[in-house]
Amino acid sequence: GPDPADEHVSAPEIARTLQNEKASTILASSGSMTESAAGFIAGQPLSIIEDLRDRAAAGRERPGTSRQTSHALLGRVAAPGSPTHEAIHPFLTPGGNLTGAKVTEGKSNRKFQLTLPGTGNNASPLLHTATPDGINEPSSFSFSSPASRSSTVPVWLEDSVFEGCYDEFCHQVLWPALHYAVPDAPKTRLFYESASYKQYVNANWAFAQRIGEVWKEGDVVWVNDYHLMLVPLMLRSSGLIPNTAPIGFFLHVAFPSSEIFRCLSVREHLLKGILGADLVGFQTANYARHFRQTCGRVLGVETLPSGILPNPTAGRLDALGKGRLVDVGVFPMGIDVARLNEWRMEPEVADWIAMLKEKYQGMKLVVGRDKLDEIQGVYQKIQAFDVFLTKHPEWVGKVVLIQLAIPNAQPHSSNSHSSGSASNSDSDSGDITSAIMTTVSHINSRFSTLTYQPVVLLHTQDVDFSQYLALLSVADVFLVTSLREGMALRTHEFVCCQTGRADDQIPINEGFTGSYSYSGFRSCIAINPWDARGTAEAIDTALNMPRDEARTRWEELHNHVITQTAQAFVVNFLTRCLRANGEHIFHKDMERAGAVRVLDEKAILDKWNSQTPGRKLILVDWEGTLIGDYLPAGAPGATPEREIQKEEEFKAATTILKKLVAQEEKNEVWLLSGLPIKVLERISKEVGGRIGIVSENGCFLKTIEPSVAGGTGTWITMVANFNMTWKSSCLEILNYFSERTPGSFVEEREASVVWRFWTGPSEDSSDRQWARRQAAEAQNHIFDSLGERYGLRIIPGANSFLVLPTKISRSTAVGAILHPDGPAQSPFAGARPWMSITESEVVPSSAQIGEKWGCILGLSSDENLLRRLAELSIAETCSTSGKGTDASWKIERVRVLPFLESLVDVA
Numbered sequence: 006g007p008d009p010a011d012e013h014v015s016a017p018e019i020a021r022t023l024q025n026e027k028a029s030t031i032l033a034s035s036g037s038m039t040e041s042a043a044g045f046i047a048g049q050p051l052s053i054i055e056d057l058r059d060r061a062a063a064g065r066e067r068p069g070t071s072r073q074t075s076h077a078l079l080g081r082v083a084a085p086g087s088p089t090h091e092a093i094h095p096f097l098t099p100g101g102n103l104t105g106a107k108v109t110e111g112k113s114n115r116k117f118q119l120t121l122p123g124t125g126n127n128a129s130p131l132l133h134t135a136t137p138d139g140i141n142e143p144s145s146f147s148f149s150s151p152a153s154r155s156s157t158v159p160v161w162l163e164d165s166v167f168e169g170c171y172d173e174f175c176h177q178v179l180w181p182a183l184h185y186a187v188p189d190a191p192k193t194r195l196f197y198e199s200a201s202y203k204q205y206v207n208a209n210w211a212f213a214q215r216i217g218e219v220w221k222e223g224d225v226v227w228v229n230d231y232h233l234m235l236v237p238l239m240l241r242s243s244g245l246i247p248n249t250a251p252i253g254f255f256l257h258v259a260f261p262s263s264e265i266f267r268c269l270s271v272r273e274h275l276l277k278g279i280l281g282a283d284l285v286g287f288q289t290a291n292y293a294r295h296f297r298q299t300c301g302r303v304l305g306v307e308t309l310p311s312g313i314l315p316n317p318t319a320g321r322l323d324a325l326g327k328g329r330l331v332d333v334g335v336f337p338m339g340i341d342v343a344r345l346n347e348w349r350m351e352p353e354v355a356d357w358i359a360m361l362k363e364k365y366q367g368m369k370l371v372v373g374r375d376k377l378d379e380i381q382g383v384y385q386k387i388q389a390f391d392v393f394l395t396k397h398p399e400w401v402g403k404v405v406l407i408q409l410a411i412p413n414a415q416p417h418s419s420n421s422h423s424s425g426s427a428s429n430s431d432s433d434s435g436d437i438t439s440a441i442m443t444t445v446s447h448i449n450s451r452f453s454t455l456t457y458q459p460v461v462l463l464h465t466q467d468v469d470f471s472q473y474l475a476l477l478s479v480a481d482v483f484l485v486t487s488l489r490e491g492m493a494l495r496t497h498e499f500v501c502c503q504t505g506r507a508d509d510q511i512p513i514n515e516g517f518t519g520s521y522s523y524s525g526f527r528s529c530i531a532i533n534p535w536d537a538r539g540t541a542e543a544i545d546t547a548l549n550m551p552r553d554e555a556r557t558r559w560e561e562l563h564n565h566v567i568t569q570t571a572q573a574f575v576v577n578f579l580t581r582c583l584r585a586n587g588e589h590i591f592h593k594d595m596e597r598a599g600a601v602r603v604l605d606e607k608a609i610l611d612k613w614n615s616q617t618p619g620r621k622l623i624l625v626d627w628e629g630t631l632i633g634d635y636l637p638a639g640a641p642g643a644t645p646e647r648e649i650q651k652e653e654e655f656k657a658a659t660t661i662l663k664k665l666v667a668q669e670e671k672n673e674v675w676l677l678s679g680l681p682i683k684v685l686e687r688i689s690k691e692v693g694g695r696i697g698i699v700s701e702n703g704c705f706l707k708t709i710e711p712s713v714a715g716g717t718g719t720w721i722t723m724v725a726n727f728n729m730t731w732k733s734s735c736l737e738i739l740n741y742f743s744e745r746t747p748g749s750f751v752e753e754r755e756a757s758v759v760w761r762f763w764t765g766p767s768e769d770s771s772d773r774q775w776a777r778r779q780a781a782e783a784q785n786h787i788f789d790s791l792g793e794r795y796g797l798r799i800i801p802g803a804n805s806f807l808v809l810p811t812k813i814s815r816s817t818a819v820g821a822i823l824h825p826d827g828p829a830q831s832p833f834a835g836a837r838p839w840m841s842i843t844e845s846e847v848v849p850s851s852a853q854i855g856e857k858w859g860c861i862l863g864l865s866s867d868e869n870l871l872r873r874l875a876e877l878s879i880a881e882t883c884s885t886s887g888k889g890t891d892a893s894w895k896i897e898r899v900r901v902l903p904f905l906e907s908l909v910d911v912a
């Protein structure tokens with residue numbers, strides 16, 4: 006989840022937003038997760054139990070339920086006369102025709118679901134009544150609770166749409182690819198050319214339209230999972246809802262390396278579809294990194310650790326919001342522990358626990374619950390169990406594997422005519438099922454006795470929820486052998502159900518799941534599902550595990566499960582989504598409304614002349630504000646003309662600075678710079694040492710001499726206790742990229758490193774685009790391999806980026822300048838561990854600053870610094886970045902020196 010210290014929107018704020026009767030969160034999903042999450046947001050308990058979902062899925066597939074008895078659908082996909090899909094975003098619809106979907110009474114139809122939590126009973130009148138077309142919802146369809154009924158809007162799809170979308174495209178193309186299976190290229194092409202992808206587009210469009218119908222001002226749209234990847238962009242770009250609306254997308258399943266994803270023929274459409282969101286969330290940091298890299302490689306967009314810029318050249322104000330920085334975050338899904346605890350206390354569960362204990366008395370139970378597909382590794386599990394019994398005959402007769410199998414979604418052969426590939430899938434899933442059955446029969450015939458059957462394979466629909474919870478409570482080992490998986494919440498359910506167990510025998514095995522990437526889940530016994538012998542040994546280790554070790558491991562697992570809950574997931578996701586959206590809106594509003602005024606120099610001067618006693622503190626950026634962009638001598642691109650220009654700029658700036666600091670009883674001037682000490686020393690000499698200097702963006706400070714300001718005129722390090730060993734690895738990475746990026750070079754500084762990836766002309770060109778892509782790759786590489794380990798941050802610029810310690814910034818430096826106890830003002834400066842404070846505390850309050858200065862003027866392009874300074878009543882903040890800003894004023898760079906000069910004679 007996000008760092009709470011970094012939040013601009015708090016959970017109470019979300020609650021406030023959602024309590025506004027006009028606002029709600031629209032959860033779009035094809036699963037029942039939304040139904041339960043909706044309950045939570047609406048103030049009711051959240052229940053996200055995978056089993057319920059699976060049972061719902063299993064029921065849906067069973068003949069005689071909704072599939073056969075649904076006889077109506079709601080509305081058409083697009084109203085006559087509405088824009089066609091191609092007109093809105095042509096890339097989404099190869100030959101798609103949105104108005105083609107027809108209402109066909111009597112045909113079986115299938116449902117995806119939209120949920121509108123927070124709307125309570127005032128929810129849309131579209132709910133559970135006749136549609137405008139006068140068609141009632143299918144009589145067999147029912148919501149599991151009155152609360153979800155009152156807040157859920159079904160999206161009805163024709164069978165052909167549902168099958169093409171869900172059974173074919175989702176389950177046969179997307180699901181395997183997202184779980185790292187290289188797409189079967191001929192089949193994928195078939196899908197693309199056939200109706201399947203078109204039906205995926207149509208189903209997504211049906212969702213987008215439905216959201217458009219129910220959306221109200223203030224609503225947040227949260228799109229869930231891979232079935233609806235196109236919905237975010239459809240909403241953002243179609244005018245169905247305002248393009249400034251908050252939209253989040255969360256992927257519940259895995260996201261593979263770009264090497265796999267780029268094999269999908271519709272890869273660009275899917276990625277662009279997702280990038281319509283303000284926030285894109287993943288279960289683990291690996292999946293988020295894969296997504297960023299895939300967007301960079303497939304779409305050629307800029308992908309930074311802070312997010313993805315879908316269209317850098319469009320600017321922040323692009324009509325479709327394409328210039329936005331799309332936030333990418335990690336939000337581990339969890340379970341509703343309290344709700345599960347209530348359920349497992351039900352008397353039927355206790356009855357089943359007693360029954361199971363009696364039946365399997367004296368035996369150990371290994372339990373699993375997985376989909377019967379190629380991804381969830383049931384085949385590998387059964388094989389490993391065979392090896393286990395063979396290698397450990399001492400366990401024969403004493404250990405039973407109870408495997409619950411979720412039937413794989415089977416496409417309707419009668420209706421699956423769209424691509425011709427359904428039969429492939431039938432045989433694929435039939436192959437895996439029959440391979441599993443054969444292996445189970447083989448084990449059972451080999452090891453069974455009159456009273457012992459080693460493997461019990463049950464379909465989930467044959468086990469009710471109480472029985473399932475009882476099984477989880479009595480299991481000795483819970484075995485997951487997924488070849489890849491988004492999270493695997495059934496292991497969380499197992500951990501929870503083992504609470505209070507008397508004999509503490511609680512080991513667990515896991516494979517390649519999202520859960521396992523969290524430190525709390527490292528207490529599982531790790532296995533490689535492809536290594537049957539290793540898994541067999543892991544089962545033996547688990548069964549023989551000493552009680553103390555099992556208890557310690559369980560406690561670590563349990564701590565994770567009870568902290569990373571479903572509730573935490575929902576709050577963290579929505580908080581960050583609102584924040585990401587807020588930032589987009591802010592920048593749009595600022596620029597659209599011209600909200601930032603150009604600095605009224607005269608008004609400021611008059612104010613200071615007439616009202617302000619005391620000295621002025623002037624905080625001003627050096628490069629980019631007083632001078633142009635700095636390029637070291639001898640660097641590629643540092644032409645003789647540029648050198649001359651640089652000298653002229655230097656002279657002009659230092660001349661004004663000298664005048665200002667000459668009036669030291671009136672002015673105190675601090676230069677803020679990212680440059681190293683050796684470069685800045687020249688300015689200090691030129692100005693006679695009577696100027697304060699911040700070097701390397703806050704890593705070092707030089708106080709003023711002579712000491713009107715109480716300074717010592719010496720350099721103070723702000724990074725004394727920092728581990729700087731990261732620099733050598735960082736330089737190694739950057740040298741690698743430099744060799745591949747013509748004209749680029751690396752600047753090593755004392756405590757930071759700069760990569761100037763582009764030193765050529767500022768116009769856009771293919772070479773420059775290449776350099777930007779290299780820069781994005783390099784940043785991701787550094788962020789992923791060194792960022793967390795060493796506490797580093799990256800400041801991206803147009804032609805360069807800077808790597809430095811996270812706790813260092815111009816804001817921390819200014820805190821040190823302003824704070825009465827800070828190193829810049831204290832005689833013990835430099836000896837104190839100043840950096841123990843957090844970034845949000847760095848700029849002290851007006852009261853703490855006291856009366857040392859009558860006013861503060863900040864002229865900078867550093868938005869964080871300006872934002873913090875703006876909180877001080879005596880500060881005037883002025884942005885020199887030329888972009889949207891939180892500062893009170895903006896000023897063009899050419900006006901900076903004349904304005905400073907005008908301050909020279911202010912009384």
Ligand SMILES: O=P(O)(O)OC[C@H]1O[C@H](O[C@H]2O[C@H](CO)[C@@H](O)[C@H](O)[C@H]2O)[C@H](O)[C@@H](O)[C@@H]1O
Binds near residue numbers: 055258259490495
């Ligand atoms: O089969 P589908 O209708 O396509 O749904 C996909 C799966 O969704 C759920 O699992 C995923 O989300 C879980 C919660 O975030 C996560 O723990 C799991 O790893 C993901 O695969 C559902 O539980 C599965 O049954 C569905 O197959």
